[in-house]
Amino acid sequence: MSQRVVNVLSFSSYRNLRSKGRLKAPIPRLLRSNEPPSNVEAELVKASILAAEIDASNLEEQLILSSSTNVSIREELALYSEFCAAQRGILSVIRVLPSDILQEIFLRCVDGSEDPRNNKPPFALSQVCVHWRNTALFMPRLWVKIPPIYLTEKKEEITYILFLSEYLRRSGNMPISFHVCSLYKHWINHSALSFLADHSERWDNVSFQISSTTLGNFGFYNDIHGRLASLRRLRLSLWHILLDQNLNMFEIAPKLVDVTVERHYPPSISLPWNQLTVYRNYSYGTGGLTPGGLTSAPNLTILDIVSTEQQLHNTIQPTLSGLKVMKFDFHNPRGSCGSFLTTITAPSLEELRVASYDTRLFPAATLANQVHTLVLRSSCHLRRLAIHEYGQGLSFHDDMMELLRSVPLLEELEVTDLDARSMDSFYHPHLAVLLALKSLVIRVSRQFLLSTGSLNSLGHGRCDPFTEKDIGTVKFSRLEMLCVILTEKCDHLTYQTELEGCNDRTFNPPHGLRNSISNILAEFIFDGELKFQRKSNLNLSLLTRLHKHFCALEKHVGADSRSLQYLYKSRDHVIINQLSQMRRAHDIPGNRKYKFFQRAQALLEKWKNPLKEDLKNRRWMARGKSSLVYVPIDHEMRTSDRALDIVFGMKGTEQDDAYASWPLNGV
Incomplete structure (x- = not known):
C-alpha cells in the first residue's frame, strides 16, 4: 500500500474518530503497551497526528478571530494537544x-x-x-x-x-x-x-x-x-x-x-596490608594507624588520613614507593602528629594535600617546613599541592618560598587565605613555578576575605589572553583555572556580586523592588538552591508578597543597565531560572493561582538577550555550593549553548561539592 493511499485512508477515517468531542486513537492497543507499531500502523498514527494538527490550527485561527477568553475552544485545543502527545509516544524510538x-x-x-x-x-x-x-x-x-x-x-x-x-x-x-x-x-x-x-x-x-x-x-x-x-x-x-x-x-x-x-x-x-592500593582513615577518638601498617603496605597508591583526636604513630619510617596521592587533615591533633609527615618517603608522589587547624602545633611556617622535608626526603616531583593553615592568613614566607622552589614541576596549587602581598607573586617573577602554574585554587574564610581588586587583577593578568610577556628570563603562562572556594558558610553569590562590582550600596532599585526573591523565600533556599519541601509553609501572606514581587519584575525590570544591575545585586534572575527549571509546575506552591512557573519562563525569555549582551562584562561564574570560577574573555563557553550559565551559575557535581568541602569531607 503506497504512503499516499495510507494517508488518504487514515485522514478520511480520522474524521470518524471523533465522538462527542473526544478523539479516538487509530490503534488503541498501542497506547496500553510498549509494543512497536508495524509499518502500516505507524503510517496511520502519523496521518492521525497530521490531521489533528490541521484541526488544531483551524481552532487557533477561530480563537484569534473570536474572543481570546473562549473557554470551549481552549479546552478543545488542550484535547488535541494531549491526543498528539500520546500518538507521538507510539512512534517513540524507545519502542524499537x-x-x-x-x-x-x-x-x-x-x-x-x-x-x-x-x-x-x-x-x-x-x-x-x-x-x-x-x-x-x-x-x-x-x-x-x-x-x-x-x-x-x-x-x-x-x-x-x-x-x-x-x-x-x-x-x-x-x-x-x-x-x-x-x-x-x-x-x-x-x-x-x-x-x-x-x-x-x-x-x-x-x-x-x-x-x-x-x-x-x-x-x-x-x-x-x-x-x-x-x-x-x-x-x-x-x-x-x-x-x-x-x-x-x-x-x-x-x-x-x-x-x-x-x-x-x-x-x-x-x-591484608600487603595488597592494599587505597587506604582511607577518617577515624577519631581511640586507635589510629598501627605502627606496622604502612610498612606492610608497599602497593599503596592513595593514602587519605583525617586525624581529629587520635595519635598518629611516627616511630616507623615507611617507604611507599608506589604512592601517588597523599592527603592529611590534622584537625586539633595530639601527640606526635607534627613530625608524621617527615617519617614517610614517597618517591612517586604526584599529589599532596595537607591541612591543619591547630596553629599552635602547626604554625604556617612549620607546616610548610614539614612538607618541604617530605619533598626533599622523597625526591618526588609534585604536580598538585594543597596546603591549608586555618585560623591565620597565609603569606609566602621563607619556608613557603623554599617549598615552592623544591617543586619545579608543580601544575596545580591550592592555598588558603592568601594575603595581598602574596597575591602579587603570581604575576611577578619571584618564583618561576608560580608563573608556570596551570591551576590555582584559593580557599577564603570570612575573616580573611580577599580584596576584590587583587582577585580581579590576578584573573585578568593570568587568565585572560595577553601578548607574549618576558620579564628577565621568565615567561608567563596562562592559568587554565582560577577558582575561589568560600569556606565557613560564606555566601559565594554575594561575594560574586562584589567581584563583579555590582554591590553598590547606594544603588536605588526600581519601584517596588526593595526586597528580593531570595529574602522572600529564604527558608526554602539551601546552599543557593531553591527547594520546596513543605508547601504548607507558604501561607497566603508569603504568596501575596511573591506575587507582588513578580508584578514589579514584569513591570519595571527590562533590558536597561539599571535593570541588569538590580538583577546582579538581588540575584533574582538566579532564583527565577531555578523556578523555570522545576520539572513539574505543580511542585511550585501557589502556581495554580499565580502561574509562577509560566511567569518565570516569560521573564527569562525577556532577559535572555540583554544578559547575553552583557556577558562581556561578567568574569566570575558560580559553580556548586561554594565555588567561583574565573571565565576568561575568550573562553569557548561564552559562545556555546551554556553561555548563560556564567550569570545563572552552574550546578556542581557530587565530586565538585565533595572537593569544595575538603578537609573533613570524609568524617
Whole structure:
C-alpha cells in the first residue's frame, strides 16, 4: 500500500474518530503497551497526528478571530494537544530499540555510584511493560547492588529475607554490593546479617555502619572468615568498639585493595596490608594507624588520613614507593602528629594535600617546613599541592618560598587565605613555578576575605589572553583555572556580586523592588538552591508578597543597565531560572493561582538577550555550593549553548561539592 493511499485512508477515517468531542486513537492497543507499531500502523498514527494538527490550527485561527477568553475552544485545543502527545509516544524510538542497547541504558541507570550507601533498586525499570520487565529480569548485572539494609526488628521478618533471597537470585552468581546500617543498637543476632554471611563468597563492594559488637557477634566471624574470595572494597564505619575485641575476619581477602575506616578505629583489626592500593582513615577518638601498617603496605597508591583526636604513630619510617596521592587533615591533633609527615618517603608522589587547624602545633611556617622535608626526603616531583593553615592568613614566607622552589614541576596549587602581598607573586617573577602554574585554587574564610581588586587583577593578568610577556628570563603562562572556594558558610553569590562590582550600596532599585526573591523565600533556599519541601509553609501572606514581587519584575525590570544591575545585586534572575527549571509546575506552591512557573519562563525569555549582551562584562561564574570560577574573555563557553550559565551559575557535581568541602569531607 503506497504512503499516499495510507494517508488518504487514515485522514478520511480520522474524521470518524471523533465522538462527542473526544478523539479516538487509530490503534488503541498501542497506547496500553510498549509494543512497536508495524509499518502500516505507524503510517496511520502519523496521518492521525497530521490531521489533528490541521484541526488544531483551524481552532487557533477561530480563537484569534473570536474572543481570546473562549473557554470551549481552549479546552478543545488542550484535547488535541494531549491526543498528539500520546500518538507521538507510539512512534517513540524507545519502542524499537534493540535489546542490547536497552540493556546498556538500564545499566547506566544503576551504575552511577561506587558507594554502596547510594545503591538504588531497578524496580521502576521492570514495571514499565512486559518487554522491559523480561529484559530487566534476565540481566543479573542489574541486580548486583542491593538497596541499603537498615537493621530493625521488621527486617527480621521472613518476608524481608525472602526479598533478599529473590534479589540475589536475580543477580545470578555475580559479585554483590551492599550497605548495612544499625545506628546506636547492638545486635547479638540478626537474620539479615546471617543471610548475607551465607553468601560472603560473593561480597564485592560492601559497607558496614554498625558497632564492632554487631560485626563480631553471633558467629559472624566464623561464617565469613576465609570466605571473602570476591571482596574488592570495604568501608567500616564503627560508632562503638570494644578495645579487647579481635576483628580478623577481613585478613584473608585475596582481592581486597580498597579500605576505608571511619569514626572509631578498632585497635585489633587485621587487614591484608600487603595488597592494599587505597587506604582511607577518617577515624577519631581511640586507635589510629598501627605502627606496622604502612610498612606492610608497599602497593599503596592513595593514602587519605583525617586525624581529629587520635595519635598518629611516627616511630616507623615507611617507604611507599608506589604512592601517588597523599592527603592529611590534622584537625586539633595530639601527640606526635607534627613530625608524621617527615617519617614517610614517597618517591612517586604526584599529589599532596595537607591541612591543619591547630596553629599552635602547626604554625604556617612549620607546616610548610614539614612538607618541604617530605619533598626533599622523597625526591618526588609534585604536580598538585594543597596546603591549608586555618585560623591565620597565609603569606609566602621563607619556608613557603623554599617549598615552592623544591617543586619545579608543580601544575596545580591550592592555598588558603592568601594575603595581598602574596597575591602579587603570581604575576611577578619571584618564583618561576608560580608563573608556570596551570591551576590555582584559593580557599577564603570570612575573616580573611580577599580584596576584590587583587582577585580581579590576578584573573585578568593570568587568565585572560595577553601578548607574549618576558620579564628577565621568565615567561608567563596562562592559568587554565582560577577558582575561589568560600569556606565557613560564606555566601559565594554575594561575594560574586562584589567581584563583579555590582554591590553598590547606594544603588536605588526600581519601584517596588526593595526586597528580593531570595529574602522572600529564604527558608526554602539551601546552599543557593531553591527547594520546596513543605508547601504548607507558604501561607497566603508569603504568596501575596511573591506575587507582588513578580508584578514589579514584569513591570519595571527590562533590558536597561539599571535593570541588569538590580538583577546582579538581588540575584533574582538566579532564583527565577531555578523556578523555570522545576520539572513539574505543580511542585511550585501557589502556581495554580499565580502561574509562577509560566511567569518565570516569560521573564527569562525577556532577559535572555540583554544578559547575553552583557556577558562581556561578567568574569566570575558560580559553580556548586561554594565555588567561583574565573571565565576568561575568550573562553569557548561564552559562545556555546551554556553561555548563560556564567550569570545563572552552574550546578556542581557530587565530586565538585565533595572537593569544595575538603578537609573533613570524609568524617
